Amino acid sequence: MNYWLMKSEPEECSVDDVLAMPNATVPWFGVRNYLARNFMRDQMRLQDGVLFYHSSCALPGVVGLAEVASTPYPDATQFDAGSKYFDPKASLEAPRWQLVDVRVTRKTRTLSLAELRAHADLTEMILLRRGNRLSITPITPPEWNTILGLLAESST
DNA sequence: GCCAACGTTGGC
């Protein structure tokens, strides 16, 4: 069992948007960074724990719990000339971008980026490293447990 | 809008 943090821009796909989908499940489309892709393609397993994170918004932070809900498969948007995620170098025969489905299991309070930064046990989180831009990052079991504990508290 | 960080591109 592995744990992950996955960023989504709520203007494009919020946790509420996913909850409104069938089975509260969404294909994690649009990743165009090789390291993030490789996490999905090579390391994610069914039912891995996922922190659903809202980025590029007024209050960035963890907003829900989710799980990996499929094995990897090609991201359809890479083949769609009308999509902003279209990749002319990808083909059906040689897809370049793989994704997994993510199922939201629970919406939580917003555990803000500022609150994450303020916690002594989370200073090593990849998300919090200076200059980090990765949209998918691994979370250690202690970090996962700490964050679940924070989510169980009322907002501070 | 600014800017730090870093990935990608393309000339050589």
Added chain:
DNA sequence: GCCAACGTTGGC
């Protein structure tokens, strides 16, 4: 294969 220029991410 190097590396400068450029583009993107994402918080502030």
